[in-house]
Amino acid sequence: AKAHHHDFVIQATPVKRLCKTHNTITVNGMYPGPTLEVNNGDTLVVKVTNKARYNVTIHWHGVRQMRTAWADGPEFVTQCPIRPGMSYTYRFTIQGQEGTLWWHAHSSWLRATVYGALIIHPKEGSSYPFPKPKRETPILLGEWWDANPIDVVRQATRTGAAPNISDAYTINGQPGDLYNCSSQDTVVVPIDSGETNLLRVINAGLNQPLFFTIANHQFTVVGADASYLKPFTTSVIMLGPGQTTDVLIKGDQPPSRYYLAARAYASAPSAPFDNTTTTAILEYKSAPCPAKKGLSIRPVMPQLPAFNDTATVTAFTKKFRSPQKVEVPTDIDESLFFTVGLGLNNCPRNFGSSRCQGPNGTRFTASMNNVSFVLPSNFSLLQAHHHGIPGVFTTDFPANPPFKFDYTGNVSRSLWQPVPGTKLYKLEYGSRVQIVLQDTSIFTPENHPIHIHGYDFYIIAEGFGNFNPKTDTSKFNLVDPPLRNTVGVPVGGWAVIRFVADNPGVWLMHCHLDVHITWGLAMAFLVENGVTELEKLEAPPLDYPVC
Ligand code: C2O
Numbered sequence: 053a054k055a056h057h058h059d060f061v062i063q064a065t066p067v068k069r070l071c072k073t074h075n076t077i078t079v080n081g082m083y084p085g086p087t088l089e090v091n092n093g094d095t096l097v098v099k100v101t102n103k104a105r106y107n108v109t110i111h112w113h114g115v116r117q118m119r120t121a122w123a124d125g126p127e128f129v130t131q132c133p134i135r136p137g138m139s140y141t142y143r144f145t146i147q148g149q150e151g152t153l154w155w156h157a158h159s160s161w162l163r164a165t166v167y168g169a170l171i172i173h174p175k176e177g178s179s180y181p182f183p184k185p186k187r188e189t190p191i192l193l194g195e196w197w198d199a200n201p202i203d204v205v206r207q208a209t210r211t212g213a214a215p216n217i218s219d220a221y222t223i224n225g226q227p228g229d230l231y232n233c234s235s236q237d238t239v240v241v242p243i244d245s246g247e248t249n250l251l252r253v254i255n256a257g258l259n260q261p262l263f264f265t266i267a268n269h270q271f272t273v274v275g276a277d278a279s280y281l282k283p284f285t286t287s288v289i290m291l292g293p294g295q296t297t298d299v300l301i302k303g304d305q306p307p308s309r310y311y312l313a314a315r316a317y318a319s320a321p322s323a324p325f326d327n328t329t330t331t332a333i334l335e336y337k338s339a340p341c342p343a344k345k346g347l348s349i350r351p352v353m354p355q356l357p358a359f360n361d362t363a364t365v366t367a368f369t370k371k372f373r374s375p376q377k378v379e380v381p382t383d384i385d386e387s388l389f390f391t392v393g394l395g396l397n398n399c400p401r402n403f404g405s406s407r408c409q410g411p412n413g414t415r416f417t418a419s420m421n422n423v424s425f426v427l428p429s430n431f432s433l434l435q436a437h438h439h440g441i442p443g444v445f446t447t448d449f450p451a452n453p454p455f456k457f458d459y460t461g462n463v464s465r466s467l468w469q470p471v472p473g474t475k476l477y478k479l480e481y482g483s484r485v486q487i488v489l490q491d492t493s494i495f496t497p498e499n500h501p502i503h504i505h506g507y508d509f510y511i512i513a514e515g516f517g518n519f520n521p522k523t524d525t526s527k528f529n530l531v532d533p534p535l536r537n538t539v540g541v542p543v544g545g546w547a548v549i550r551f552v553a554d555n556p557g558v559w560l561m562h563c564h565l566d567v568h569i570t571w572g573l574a575m576a577f578l579v580e581n582g583v584t585e586l587e588k589l590e591a592p593p594l595d596y597p598v599c
Pocket of ligand 1: 111560
């Protein structure tokens, strides 16, 4: 196993998109940021130096960080931010994960432009469980705002209204030639005739689940969130923000140009969204190309599902299986039931100069089990836990909602007024955990991509409506469920996940729609140390940032 050393300099860089140039926060002047490539078993040492005027942290999305919670990255959860002019070195080892993950800023909305791919090749000396592809290409789906994303979220927090939606979706940082002023820079993805190619697709967007497809080509899905899957074919995939999917495509079409395209899965029936399409061009390299005249020949456009096509999403998700029988935790120690969803709170009397600008003069909020998560500001939760600093958090996050109702029915908005809190749920080392994640329809039902830091979990069942413990347990797949770090809780439905709490530390669980984490759709687990040295959190690094 090797150690890979990298320097990340966070800095403002002029970036031009949609005819406008603005100073964009980047890593090393790159948007998207650098792709990191390692083998399973390698160690990453990344020194992050902050030369921007915002606080920043970097999160290694999906990396298990066994015993190295200090390197996980979410601001005020596992560390205080790296202040302007300061630096922090993240050091961690990839253990047992293979496939595609990514890294992103975990501070305010900086991840809009501060993100990149983290590719984990098989352990040295071993190989893929599928034929070695001729080429491998990361495909990062993103969102672009004409405005500064930090201003967008600040404005929303100030008014209580929903933030402005993005102005474009992007593939590898480019909107593509269906957008104004973008045709010259449309990304070209090379492919060879007769060969198999691996695309590592990442949804790095902030607030939008996305469909992704390629004209005239089929995908063979082989992995997701850096775990292998039992291969299956499909012509379209859907990724919630945070999720990754590895697909093989074969160069089996007449050599020409084909569009790769992504568009919103607008999983909230009432939410505003950008219904435009981002494109890149798949170009055959190894055969004479009839499209030599370049962009004057229009690539073949694929059919994308309708923006509200939940049936396609369900059919796709149902195909996910682990490659073989797996050890799903049984004899559950902690059986938890968490609601996930929005709320509308009354406008506090001292709320800025104007009335709240959410629906009917309310302000948007979001919660799990009616607790709207609030980050501390003087210490990180991990630091407070490790050093026993009192008064930073409590450990009374509820195992169940405070009261029951028809979660996905036509519920009154006034029923659920989320209460702010910095509440953690304590897990004993090694406990076997099951969580039912239940969407609520307060304000609107929505597909929530729920992500847990420091863990992968098995998704053992999903369904619509209210989870019913009497009948739905018969749907549990305890044989070969997929292992993931982010689950899309179906719109107006539920998902059940299981994991073993074998990684000590403080671990954030949240909706990966950034607007929802802004509103408090998060909580954190405090996983206690085990008995032996190898079951305990390591000591904090010497350059660990303090507040
Ligand atoms: Cu990519 Cu807290 O997450």
